[in-house]
Amino acid sequence: DKVRPNCIGNADGDLENQVGRGKLVRLYQQWPSKNMFCCCGCCMTGGTDECYCPNMCVWCFILVPSCTYFGLVAPKLISNGIYLLPGATLAIFLIATGLLLATCCTDPGIIPCREVILATGTADQLKVALGYDVLGPEGSDSASLPPQLRKQGYRFCNTCCIVRPPRSSHCSDCDNCVLRFDHHCPFVNNCVGQRNYHYFFGFITCVMVLATMVMPALALHLFNPDQDKAMKNAAKIDKSMSLLFYAMCAVGELAADIAELKDMLQRAQRPAVREELQRVLTKLEAEQLKAKSSEAAPAATSPKVAPATAQAAAPAVDVRPVGPWTEITTFALDLGGYNKPDVSIDLRLKGVEELPAESLTCDFKEDSFDLKIMGLDGKNHRFVRTNLEKDIVPAESSFRVKKNHVIINLRKVKGEYGYDSWVDLCAKGKRKPAASKSENPQDSIMSMMKDLYDEGDDNMKKIIGEAMYKA
Numbered sequence: 361d362k363v364r365p366n367c368i369g370n371a372d373g374d375l376e377n378q379v380g381r382g383k384l385v386r387l388y389q390q391w392p393s394k395n396m397f398c399c400c401g402c403c404m405t406g407g408t409d410e411c412y413c414p415n416m417c418v419w420c421f422i423l424v425p426s427c428t429y430f431g432l433v434a435p436k437l438i439s440n441g442i443y444l445l446p447g448a449t450l451a452i453f454l455i456a457t458g459l460l461l462a463t464c465c466t467d468p469g470i471i472p473c474r475e476v477i478l479a480t481g482t483a484d485q486l487k488v489a490l491g492y493d494v495l496g497p498e499g500s501d502s503a504s505l506p507p508q509l510r511k512q513g514y515r516f517c518n519t520c521c522i523v524r525p526p527r528s529s530h531c532s533d534c535d536n537c538v539l540r541f542d543h544h545c546p547f548v549n550n551c552v553g554q555r556n557y558h559y560f561f562g563f564i565t566c567v568m569v570l571a572t573m574v575m576p577a578l579a580l581h582l583f584n585p586d587q588d589k590a591m592k593n594a595a596k597i598d599k600s601m602s603l604l605f606y607a608m609c610a611v612g613e614l615a616a617d618i619a620e621l622k623d624m625l626q627r628a629q630r631p632a633v634r635e636e637l638q639r640v641l642t643k644l645e646a647e648q649l650k651a652k653s654s655e656a657a658p659a660a661t662s663p664k665v666a667p668a669t670a671q672a673a674a675p676a677v678d679v680r681p682v683g684p685w686t687e688i689t690t691f692a693l694d695l696g697g698y699n700k701p702d703v704s705i706d707l708r709l710k711g712v713e714e715l716p717a718e719s720l721t722c723d724f725k726e727d728s729f730d731l732k733i734m735g736l737d738g739k740n741h742r743f744v745r746t747n748l749e750k751d752i753v754p755a756e757s758s759f760r761v762k763k764n765h766v767i768i769n770l771r772k773v774k775g776e777y778g779y780d781s782w783v784d785l786c787a788k789g790k791r792k793p794a795a796s797k798s799e800n801p802q803d804s805i806m807s808m809m810k811d812l813y814d815e816g817d818d819n820m821k822k823i824i825g826e827a828m829y830k831a
């Protein structure tokens with residue numbers, strides 16, 4: 361920002377004061393405060409008459425264990441081929457110290473006192489930046505502050521002789537008013553306010569992560585007699601960290617691939633193309649399921665048995681080994697008329713009735729279903745259809761096993777005049793949303809005409825275009 365009125369030590373040209381024989385004197389030299397400045401006013405820290413002990417302690421508590429770690433433990437880890445653990449620790453250490461330095465040495469959001477504002481003529485700039493007159497009405501004091509300002513949280517600082525905005529406060533340690541004042545922190549030897557709060561918050565987070573990485577490693581190195589075992593454990597942690605890292609990248613890539621495939625599937629018109637896309641999609645979804653279940657596996661304490669009912673649990677929590685899938689391609693389909701409540705699909709699978717009940721699961725959703733048959737003839741079979749032509753009622757849909765057959769019953773949605781009539785199992789293009797009852801009939805005719813227009817040839821477009829224009 362061009363105007364930094366709060367920073368009295370800033371080296372901005374318009375905030376510097378020309379005094380004496382052409383010698384440049386900075387504001388913090390002309391009006392010494394309790395703050396300490398260095399690097400031509402670029403850096404500043406809290407009160408000079410303060411004890412620096414807490415701040416020094418913080419630096420020692422971070423630097424001593426970290427340097428010991430990097431001097432003793434890290435070389436040993438690296439010589440054992442463990443790179444990710446010390447690398448990550450170094451990165452966190454650098455970020456934590458950087459953020460601590462930034463919290464200690466930056467302006468927390470100091471509002472200059474009246475004397476400085478008047479001498480530098482920055483009242484107007486401050487008014488623009490803060491949105492109110494910092495000097496207040498002529499000759500104002502805490503008693504004469506207008507009640508409406510007082511109600512909004514504005515206060516008059518008797519020390520700085522300025523009107524300070526809501527949530528700001530005067531820090532007695534630094535002898536300044538600070539914008540959005542949080543507290544004066546002796547451990548960073550600075551106020552924590554509007555301008556350095558994010559550094560402070562980041563520092564606290566990083567230093568906790570750093571402690572959990574450095575302290576156990578140091579303790580194991582210094583006090584554990586069995587160094588080989590400790591090194592093996594470190595290698596395990598390093599391996600799982602790198603695996604987690606790669607798995608996160610891979611799962612992200614897979615999810616992006618699946619999203620793009622689904623998008624392509626919605627746009628594809630040709631049956632052969634759709635079938636091919638569906639095949640690849642099923643394969644990728646199986647891979648994603650496998651990746652997710654292998655990620656979830658170490659976290660699971662007891663093997664879970666997926667229920668074989670229609671309300672099957674979400675596939676992500678199924679920790680049993682799954683895939684690769686053999687897709688079931690042949691099936692008999694009975695769409696049923698307007699008076700039949702179900703669409704039924706008959707899959708012929710030899711010997712399916714001999715499988716235990718939990719080997720078969722089917723996940724019904726409003727516009728899709730996913731049947732999985734585990735361990736039939738040593739293979740895992742799957743029959744999945746997304747983008748069903750009409751919505752189904754998942755809670756009332758089910759499947760049953762007969763000798764050499766699995767029958768899936770998809771419950772149709774019942775409308776005012778009977779059940780939906782289906783012409784195919786899956787919708788060809790993007791499915792149209794179901795028309796709501798309150799919809800204006802004229803609107804649905806118009807939308808039907810619009811669809812005809814979109815799909816029709818040039819002549820059709822011309823006729824419909826004219827009709828729509830007249831309507």
Ligand SMILES: [Zn+2]
Pocket residue numbers: 517518519520521529530531535536537
């Ligand atoms: Zn003040």
Ligand SMILES: [Zn+2]
Pocket residue numbers: 406407531532533534535543544545550551
């Ligand atoms: Zn302070």
